[in-house]
Amino acid sequence: MTHAVAQLAAIVATALFIFALYWMNDPKTARRGVVAGVAAMLIAVLATWIQPEIVHHGWVVLAIIAGFVVGVPLSRVPLTAVPQRTALSHAFGGLAAGLVGTAEYFLGLSHDPAQLTAFRMSAIVAEVILGFLTFTGSLMAAGKLQEVRWIPQRPVTYPGQNVVNIGVLATAAALGVLVVVHPTAAWSGQAFYAIVGLAVLFGVLLIIPIGGADMPTVISILNSYAGLSAVAMGFVLDNKLLVTAGALDGSSGLILSIIMCRAMNRSFTNVLFGAFGTVQQTTAVGEQKAWKQETIEGAAQLLEQARLVVVIPGYGMAVAQAQHKVRELYDQLTKRGVTVKFAIHPVAGRMPGHMNVLLAEADIPYTALVEMDEINSDMPQCDVALVIGANDVVNPAARYVKDSPIYGMPIIDADKARTVLAIKRSKKPGFAGIDNELYVQDNTWMLFGDAKAVIGDLVKQFGSGGLH
Amino acid sequence: MIDPLVAAQAAPPDHAAVDYWSMLFVFVLATFIGLGVIRRVSRLLYTPLMSLTNAISAIAVVGSIVVAGAEYPLTIRIIGAVALFASMTNIVSGFLITDRMLKMFKKQ
Numbered sequence: 001m002t003h004a005v006a007q008l009a010a011i012v013a014t015a016l017f018i019f020a021l022y023w024m025n026d027p028k029t030a031r032r033g034v035v036a037g038v039a040a041m042l043i044a045v046l047a048t049w050i051q052p053e054i055v056h057h058g059w060v061v062l063a064i065i066a067g068f069v070v071g072v073p074l075s076r077v078p079l080t081a082v083p084q085r086t087a088l089s090h091a092f093g094g095l096a097a098g099l100v101g102t103a104e105y106f107l108g109l110s111h112d113p114a115q116l117t118a119f120r121m122s123a124i125v126a127e128v129i130l131g132f133l134t135f136t137g138s139l140m141a142a143g144k145l146q147e148v149r150w151i152p153q154r155p156v157t158y159p160g161q162n163v164v165n166i167g168v169l170a171t172a173a174a175l176g177v178l179v180v181v182h183p184t185a186a187w188s189g190q191a192f193y194a195i196v197g198l199a200v201l202f203g204v205l206l207i208i209p210i211g212g213a214d215m216p217t218v219i220s221i222l223n224s225y226a227g228l229s230a231v232a233m234g235f236v237l238d239n240k241l242l243v244t245a246g247a248l249d250g251s252s253g254l255i256l257s258i259i260m261c262r263a264m265n266r267s268f269t270n271v272l273f274g275a276f277g278t279v280q281q282t283t284a285v286g287e288q289k290a291w292k293q294e295t296i297e298g299a300a301q302l303l304e305q306a307r308l309v310v311v312i313p314g315y316g317m318a319v320a321q322a323q324h325k326v327r328e329l330y331d332q333l334t335k336r337g338v339t340v341k342f343a344i345h346p347v348a349g350r351m352p353g354h355m356n357v358l359l360a361e362a363d364i365p366y367t368a369l370v371e372m373d374e375i376n377s378d379m380p381q382c383d384v385a386l387v388i389g390a391n392d393v394v395n396p397a398a399r400y401v402k403d404s405p406i407y408g409m410p411i412i413d414a415d416k417a418r419t420v421l422a423i424k425r426s427k428k429p430g431f432a433g434i435d436n437e438l439y440v441q442d443n444t445w446m447l448f449g450d451a452k453a454v455i456g457d458l459v460k461q462f463g464s465g466g467l468h
Numbered sequence: 469m470i471d472p473l474v475a476a477q478a479a480p481p482d483h484a485a486v487d488y489w490s491m492l493f494v495f496v497l498a499t500f501i502g503l504g505v506i507r508r509v510s511r512l513l514y515t516p517l518m519s520l521t522n523a524i525s526a527i528a529v530v531g532s533i534v535v536a537g538a539e540y541p542l543t544i545r546i547i548g549a550v551a552l553f554a555s556m557t558n559i560v561s562g563f564l565i566t567d568r569m570l571k572m573f574k575k576q
Contacts, residue, residue, distance in 0.1 A: 013527070017524050018501060021502070021509065027512060027513060030570045031567060033520060034520065037563060037566075051534075053539070056537045059548075063532075063550075066556070070560075071560025071561035072564065082569075092555070092557050093558055104535070107540060119488045235488070248501070251499050251502030252506045252521040254503075255506045256517075344511075353515035353516070354515055356511075357516070357572070360512075366574065366575065
């Protein structure tokens with residue numbers, strides 16, 4: 001009887017999970033998706049809990065309470081910290097899978113070795129390797145995003161890095177094969193611990209050469225791994241609901257990774273093993289042109305006289321927490337009859353969709369947020385392109401400088417606007433360490449300073465009524 | 469001629485194998501459904517999508533409940549409880565933050 005309940009619950013939960021994702025196709029229905037997800041989760045948890053083999057209820061209750069105690073504060077982080085929260089949750093997902101896999105192996109070893117069939121052992125080894133590498137890899141990513149002091153922010157590379165990394169993973173896989181073939185040998189337990197250790201190490205090594213601009217792709221890949229480790233857990237526990245939910249998570253991570261890679265014109269292997277940003281420090285191209293600086297008053301005038309203003313935000317806007325000031329500027333301009341749109345590059349920020357969330361937080365209507373592919377056809381009609389803390393995603397060098405690390409990357413055509421205003425914190429080049437000729441174009445005017453302060457000054461210009 | 473007794477003895481591992489095949493089947497189908505559904509997700513919502521799928525894959529909690537709550541040795545149950553805690557954290561923070569972000573997307 002309880003078995004039938006569990007099966008039925010799993011089917012209902014699966015359907016609800018699929019609906020939850022389906023409703024994410026439109027911001028209008030998306031919140032329904034959360035309700036469906038929560039309902040599915042409750043059904044699945046209760047159906048498992050009522051099974052007769054669960055006897056230590058106190059343990060379950062305690063762990064659930066602890067989950068709430070940590071989970072609720074984690075859901076209240078500022079939105080600029082969402083990338084690191086996401087990475088942290090991938091780490092938790094990986095940890096859970098790794099631990100359950102370990103428990104299942106030693107349980108089988110001491111109680112019922114016949115259960116450790118080749119198929120089940122393969123699933124356990126896959127679960128443990130994926131789980132633990134996702135755990136440490138995601139922790140490292142979260143640390144880099146949070147700018148934890150002892151984790152280097154810049155990509156760290158050394159000669160033979162890829163050989164070392166692949167060697168570590170290959171050793172873990174080889175030991176895995178041995179354990180699958182001889183699950184109960186005298187040394188199998190030690191070999192299993194070694195697999196765990198190597199997976200933990202590989203996760204760290206994998207993220208060391210990754211830099212900030214690669215984070216959207218890397219977080220997506222880790223998302224996929226976390227999903228796959230849940231799938232492997234489903235195989236181990238013979239649980240179809242787990243396999244389905246893990247597969248949904250895994251395919252979501254896969255699609256996002258592909259979109260991020262395309263948006264940078266790079267391949268998976270290139271992201272993971274390419275150490276972007278340290279490879280080439282391209283020498284300054286040709287003659288150095290000079291910046292032209294604009295005053296706040298002049299910039300405000302340009303904006304006010306425009307018909308169409310396209311704002312191009314980048315990670316610099318998030319760092320400066322400038323999104324609320326951007327909203328005030330948006331209000332001032334729309335009040336004066338200027339059309340303001342926001343051009344969102346898929347890899348702007350530190351995770352997929354990062355810019356959209358920050359701008360939505362500042363109450364900018366989502367109808368004003370336009371994807372790169374759509375906005376580019378409007379750029380020639382754009383009077384002012386306002387670049388806020390974005391750099392590589394508007395660098396025209398991506399179109400034709402063949403030896404540039406960003407060559408081939410699709411960009412927002414800011415340079416085609418009649419006038420470009422670029423807010424930049426310093427005169428240093430962007431992440432990829434390359435000059436941005438957009439800034440020295442004839443129609444570009446620079447505003448140097450912290451994005452929040454500069455935009456605040458612009459808003460004040462409008463507010464003081466000095467402009468009419 | 470196949471001895472029926474031998475055939476019967478050979479049956480159980482065979483059953484197990486068949487079951488694994490059906491699991492693989494489920495995995496492949498679910499991946500295709502996932503690819504189909506996720507491709508339609510609004511590009512505005514990629515960040516909440518990631519936190520939502522994260523909460524969903526924390527369905528691993530059902531595995532942890534069994535490991536933590538069944539009649540197993542103490543060390544196993546401790547491992548299970550830690551896994552349960554990790555999954556539960558993802559469920560709680562994942563759904564809450566997804567809803568918090570989705571609330572911010574307004575048309576006007």
